[in-house]
Amino acid sequence: MKLFVRTSAFTLLFSLVLLASTLWSANVLASTQPDTYQSHVFEKTYLKVNTAQHTIHLTAYDTAIEVLYQSDKTPLPSYAIKEQAKPHAAHFQEANNELLFSTGELTAVINKSPFNIKFYHRGDLLIGEEAGYVKQLKEQGEKDIFHGFRFKLSESEKLLGAGERVLGMDRRGHRLPLYNKAHYGYTTESNQMNFSIPAVLSSKKYLLLFDNSAKGWLDLGKSTSDILQFSAVSGRASYVIFSGDSYPDIIHNYVKLTGTQPMPPRWALGNFASRFGYRSEKEVISTVEKFIELDIPLDALVLDLYWFGKDIKGHMGNLAWDKETFPTPEKMMNNLKEKGVKTVLITEPFVLSSSKKWQDAVDNQALAKDANGKAKTFDFYFGNTGLIDVFNETGRRWFTDIYQTLDKQGVSGWWGDLGEPEVHPSDTLHTLDNGLKVNADAIHNVYGHQWAKMLYENQLDLHPNVRPFILMRSGFAGSQRYGMIPWTGDVSRSWGGLQPQVELSLQMSLLGLSYTHSDLGGFAGGESFDKELYIRWLQYGVFQPIYRPHAQDNIAPEVVFHDKETQDILREFIKLRYQLLPYNYTLAYQNSTTGMPLMRPLFFENEHNTQFINNAQSYLWGDAFLVTPIVKAKQKEVEIQLPQGVWFDYFSGKKYQGNQTISLPTALKTLPVMVRAGSFIPMASTMQSTQEYSSQQLTLHYYADKSVKNSSGQMYEDDGVSVNNIANQQYEILNFSVNNESNLSFKLSHQGQYQGMPKYRDVNLVIHHLEKRPKEVKLNGRNLKVAQNDKTQAIWDATKKTFTVKFTWQHEKHGQQYLQKPITLSVK
CATH class of the missing domain: 2.60.40.1760 (glycosyl hydrolase (family 31))
Structure with a gap:
C-alpha cells in the first residue's frame, strides 16, 4: 500500500x-x-x-x-x-x-x-x-x-x-x-x-x-x-x-x-442608517425621511445605546425604552416599517448595579457568580456591573424575556455589542447546563457564540418562519450557524483604518464567517470630515456583505447629511447595491449551501501560485467581479493583479488580458471594479427599499468575449423571509448558459418554485462587448429584426457595443406547478 x-x-x-x-x-x-x-x-x-x-x-x-x-x-x-x-x-x-x-x-x-x-x-x-x-x-x-x-x-x-x-x-x-x-x-x-x-x-x-x-x-x-x-x-x-x-x-x-450560515433576510443586504447614536424618536423619523426625500434607498435603522438612556454611562442593563426621548417606540417602529425600514436595537450582556434591572437580575440568578456564590461585580468604562450568564438556563431565561418583550413591540433585528466580553475577570464563575462550574478564562472565547445561539433560538421560537438578524462583535468557530453577522470592530476613521478591511473580511470568510464587514466610513475619531475617504469607503461597501455606515456622531455617518456631490456619487453606488440584489442574494445562497464566501481571495483562482495568497488589496465578489478598493488619499492609479482570462473595466468597458498586473487610472466617481469575460450578472430595477423588491423585471447582463467558448451562471430566488426555504424546496433557480463556438447561443432554464413567485418575467438580456452589429437573431426559433430603436425587441447600440434583446419569460402549468418555459437565443 x-x-x-x-x-x-x-x-x-x-x-x-x-x-x-x-x-x-x-x-x-x-x-x-x-x-x-x-x-x-x-x-x-x-x-x-x-x-x-x-x-x-x-x-x-x-x-x-x-x-x-x-x-x-x-x-x-x-x-x-x-x-x-x-x-x-x-x-x-x-x-x-x-x-x-x-x-x-x-x-x-x-x-x-x-x-x-x-x-x-x-x-x-x-x-x-x-x-x-x-x-x-x-x-x-x-x-x-x-x-x-x-x-x-x-x-x-x-x-x-x-x-x-x-x-x-x-x-x-x-x-x-x-x-x-x-x-x-x-x-x-x-x-x-x-x-x-x-x-x-x-x-x-x-x-x-x-x-x-x-x-x-x-x-x-x-x-x-x-x-x-x-x-x-x-x-x-x-x-x-x-x-x-x-x-x-x-x-x-x-x-x-x-455549521453553514443560514440565509439572511433579503433586507439585510440593503442599506443601513446607523450611528453612535440616535438620541430621540424625532431624530430617527427625520433621518429616515431624509433618505426618502433624497432618493437614497434604505432598509434598516440601527439604534445605539441612547434608546435606553440619555447618557453613555450609568444606564447599561436598563434594556427598556427611555420614554423621555422615545415616548412612543411602537408607533415609531411601525411608522418605519410602513416606509420599508426595519429597526435594529443594540443590547449588551452587562447589567450595571445602577441600572433599573439590577436587583431583578440578582433575584433571578441571571448573573455570573463570584467564589462565594454571589453576583460577581466589577468596574469598567460604563460603571459598576455584573455579567449575564448565558451559559445556563436561568441567565438565558431572564435575558430572553427582555428580548421577547422588545420583539412584541416591533423590533426586527438585534445587535449584540461588547460580547467578547469586553471585561471578563478571570475569577468570574459560569455554570454550564450540565452543572459544571468554570472560570471565565475557560469559556471566554465562546461567550459571544453562546449569546448568539440563545438569540437565534429565541427568535425562531417567537417567529418559526422568519429569518433572524443578529449583528455580533465577537464569536468562535462555528458561530456562523446561528446566523451571526460579525463586523470588524471599532476601526479608526482614517485611511489607515480602511487599508486592512479586505484582509479582515477575507480571513474571517475562510473560517465560515462570511458576512464580516466594516463600519463603512470608519468608526473612531476623526477631527473633520474627509470627503474622499468617506466616498472611497462607501464605494467599497457596495461589494462587501453588509452595507452599514456607522460612526461616532461628531461626523455624520449617513450619506444624507453630507454635501450634494457626495450624495450624488454615493446615491448611484447605493442604487447599484440594490440593483445587484439578485446577484448578491445568489451569493448568499451559495454561501448557505456550500460555505463559499461572498468575498473570495484571489488565490482561489490559482491554487498553485502561492504569491496570490499574499494579495489583500483585491478580491473577487462572487465569480464575476474583481474589486480593488482605493485605500490611499489622492491615489491617481491603482495596480491590480489580474487572474487568468479576459477582464473588462466595469465602468469604462476597457478590455484587459489576465495573468498580469495592470495599472488602472482612478476617478472619484468610480471604483476599480473589473468584470470577468463570460459572466452573467442578473440585476433588478431600482427601489427605495427591499420591501419593493421584485424579480419580475429582470436585466440579465452577459459580458461576451470570443476567448470564452462556454460559460454559465445562476440566480437564486425565494420569498426573502422564510427560514426553511432551501430544506423545503421553496425556491427557484434560474440557469443561464451560452455557447460561443460559432455564434452566441443562449439558453435560459428554470427549476423549482415558491409561494409568491412571479407568474412571468420581463427580461432585458444585455450582451456587452460585441465586436459588430448582429446579422441574425433568433428567439425560440423566431427571427427578430435588429434596430437601434429602444421600442424594438432587439436593439443594437453601436456606441456602447451592447446588444439588448427584450422578451417575456412565461410560466407554463404542469399539474400543480408553474414552470418557466426555457428560452433559447441565437445571435450571429
Whole structure:
C-alpha cells in the first residue's frame, strides 16, 4: 500500500528527530516523555487508542477527523462542532507498527512507538504531530500552566486564519493571543481583536481547528520556525483536521461540520442608517425621511445605546425604552416599517448595579457568580456591573424575556455589542447546563457564540418562519450557524483604518464567517470630515456583505447629511447595491449551501501560485467581479493583479488580458471594479427599499468575449423571509448558459418554485462587448429584426457595443406547478 510504505519511512525519521530534541523551545517544559501504544478499539465511526499516558478518541466526520485526548471525566462540550453532526463510517487497518483510520480521502496514520499521528489526503502528507499532546507548556509572561499540541510544519507552507487580525494574509511567523478582545481605533496592525479563532488554513490544503474555548496562544512558527503550537489554560484537548482537493472544498467540509450560515433576510443586504447614536424618536423619523426625500434607498435603522438612556454611562442593563426621548417606540417602529425600514436595537450582556434591572437580575440568578456564590461585580468604562450568564438556563431565561418583550413591540433585528466580553475577570464563575462550574478564562472565547445561539433560538421560537438578524462583535468557530453577522470592530476613521478591511473580511470568510464587514466610513475619531475617504469607503461597501455606515456622531455617518456631490456619487453606488440584489442574494445562497464566501481571495483562482495568497488589496465578489478598493488619499492609479482570462473595466468597458498586473487610472466617481469575460450578472430595477423588491423585471447582463467558448451562471430566488426555504424546496433557480463556438447561443432554464413567485418575467438580456452589429437573431426559433430603436425587441447600440434583446419569460402549468418555459437565443 502506497500510504503504508511512505509512513514507515516517516516513522524512522520522526524517531531520529525526537531523540535529537531534548529541549523543544524556551516556552516548553521538557517533562513530557515519548508515549507508546498499548491497545485500541475500533467501532465503525470511532477509534479509541490507549497509550501509556493517554486515552485518545478519533472520530470520523465525512472528510474530517476529530482527535480528542481525554484528560478529565467532565470535559467542556464542543462549541465548534454543530449540534446535529453525525459521525461518518470510517475504514480501519492495522499494519505492523501503524494503525490507519480513514474517511476515504483523509487518513490518520497512528505510529505505535513512539506514539504519533500524521494526516494524509489521498496519500499525500498534510501535517503530523511533532510531540502530540503536551500537558506542561508555560507561555511567556504568563503565570498559568498551559496544555496543548505541537505540530511539524513544512518549510514553505503558508498559514492563514486565526480570526480577526491585521498581520497580512500569511500569518506564519506570528505568535497570537487567543483571547477575544476589542482593539479600539486600530489601523494597519493588530494581533488581537474581537474574534480569536483557533484555526488555520494551510497552503498544503488542510484546515486545522483546535476545539478549545479557553484563553491561550497560537504560535505559528514564531518560537520555533517549523513548529505550530497551540496552548490554552484549560478546556478541551481536542483538534479537528479537514482536507479537500481545493480551498473551496476545504471550506465546504469545514462548514459541513461546524455549521453553514443560514440565509439572511433579503433586507439585510440593503442599506443601513446607523450611528453612535440616535438620541430621540424625532431624530430617527427625520433621518429616515431624509433618505426618502433624497432618493437614497434604505432598509434598516440601527439604534445605539441612547434608546435606553440619555447618557453613555450609568444606564447599561436598563434594556427598556427611555420614554423621555422615545415616548412612543411602537408607533415609531411601525411608522418605519410602513416606509420599508426595519429597526435594529443594540443590547449588551452587562447589567450595571445602577441600572433599573439590577436587583431583578440578582433575584433571578441571571448573573455570573463570584467564589462565594454571589453576583460577581466589577468596574469598567460604563460603571459598576455584573455579567449575564448565558451559559445556563436561568441567565438565558431572564435575558430572553427582555428580548421577547422588545420583539412584541416591533423590533426586527438585534445587535449584540461588547460580547467578547469586553471585561471578563478571570475569577468570574459560569455554570454550564450540565452543572459544571468554570472560570471565565475557560469559556471566554465562546461567550459571544453562546449569546448568539440563545438569540437565534429565541427568535425562531417567537417567529418559526422568519429569518433572524443578529449583528455580533465577537464569536468562535462555528458561530456562523446561528446566523451571526460579525463586523470588524471599532476601526479608526482614517485611511489607515480602511487599508486592512479586505484582509479582515477575507480571513474571517475562510473560517465560515462570511458576512464580516466594516463600519463603512470608519468608526473612531476623526477631527473633520474627509470627503474622499468617506466616498472611497462607501464605494467599497457596495461589494462587501453588509452595507452599514456607522460612526461616532461628531461626523455624520449617513450619506444624507453630507454635501450634494457626495450624495450624488454615493446615491448611484447605493442604487447599484440594490440593483445587484439578485446577484448578491445568489451569493448568499451559495454561501448557505456550500460555505463559499461572498468575498473570495484571489488565490482561489490559482491554487498553485502561492504569491496570490499574499494579495489583500483585491478580491473577487462572487465569480464575476474583481474589486480593488482605493485605500490611499489622492491615489491617481491603482495596480491590480489580474487572474487568468479576459477582464473588462466595469465602468469604462476597457478590455484587459489576465495573468498580469495592470495599472488602472482612478476617478472619484468610480471604483476599480473589473468584470470577468463570460459572466452573467442578473440585476433588478431600482427601489427605495427591499420591501419593493421584485424579480419580475429582470436585466440579465452577459459580458461576451470570443476567448470564452462556454460559460454559465445562476440566480437564486425565494420569498426573502422564510427560514426553511432551501430544506423545503421553496425556491427557484434560474440557469443561464451560452455557447460561443460559432455564434452566441443562449439558453435560459428554470427549476423549482415558491409561494409568491412571479407568474412571468420581463427580461432585458444585455450582451456587452460585441465586436459588430448582429446579422441574425433568433428567439425560440423566431427571427427578430435588429434596430437601434429602444421600442424594438432587439436593439443594437453601436456606441456602447451592447446588444439588448427584450422578451417575456412565461410560466407554463404542469399539474400543480408553474414552470418557466426555457428560452433559447441565437445571435450571429
